[in-house]
Amino acid sequence: MKILSQIFAMALGLMAMISAPAHAKVQVFACEPEWTLLAKMIGGDSVEAYSATHARQDPHHVRAKPSLIAKMRKADLVFCSGASLEVGWLPILQQKAGKANTQPGTVGYLLAAAVVPTLEKPTRIDRADGDIHPEGNPHVHMNPHNIAIVAAALKERLKALDHANSDMYQGRYEAFSKAWLRAIGRWENAAKGLKGARVVVHHKSFSYLLDWLGVKEVGALEAKPGIPPTTAHLEALLQTLSRRSASVIIRTPYDSANASEWLANKTGIPAVILPFTVGGDNQSNNLYELFDRTIALLQEAHRGQQ
Secondary structure: HHHHHHHHHHHHHHHHHOOOOOOOOOOEEEOHHHHHHHHHHHHHHHHEEOOOOOOEEEOOOOOOHHHHHHHHOOEEEEOOOOOOOOOHHHHHHHHHOHHHHOOOOOOOEEEEEOOOOOOOOOOOOOOOOOOOOOOOOOHHOOOHHHHHHHHHHHHHHHHOHHHEEEEEEEEHHHHHHHHHHHHHHHHHOOOOHHHOOEEEOOOOHHHHHHHHOOOOEEOOOOOOOOOOOHHHHHHHHHHHHHHOOOOOEEOOOOOOOHHHHHHHHHOOOOOOEOOOOOOOOOOOHHHHHHHHHHHHHHHHHHHOOO
């Protein structure tokens, strides 16, 4: 009887192990594709990451759709750029989802701009000045050094949310960090020839990229951030470029082509679409390819103007 009881107990234990649910993945609601990819790189199979936007969508302007609310309700971690980039839609999603553990100030809420030094903080806040971000420029991912800092913060959040896998997150982060720093060295060496180059931008999307590479912005197609280019402003910019030329006019995949193509036709300066984020073109399918492709496009345009 004792042996039968032991067999019965072992069988019950085995059945419990078989019927026990698998360890749940950490659900990450990322506002932009770059953070979705970073979450997957640090989290591996223990993370399921969803991007609220795609590369051809302006992250300033997103509709708070029911499908996004549903994703937010499932989230363990909200992971976004911050610096008011998503201010027009993220708070609405959070209010509708009603999750206390992913609100600002909780471990389930991570803003990239809150953990890195930001550029272009305004000295005054006036809506007449256009789309102004009080905390600074939100497009911090365009400097890979910032991605390294954000990855460290993300690792700590994942460890706090999923303590059982802390060692795995730490190991994946350390492997990523080593590989990423090597890639930064390679990119900086490859881009030495771009230092001092002059560019025209459509919007302030690439400020961190230009600052990192030592490239100078000599003009913007938008008269004010977020305000569509006007004929008068473009004519004035044309006069500026007659005195200070540029190597390239750059825009994101979601910016209108009209102004950059007009200026390119008037000046002969090539207008180039930089991928801006993962998936921005067919050669930018991950974070490494994003910077490979961006530097290659800038180099090609710059060499063509020399």
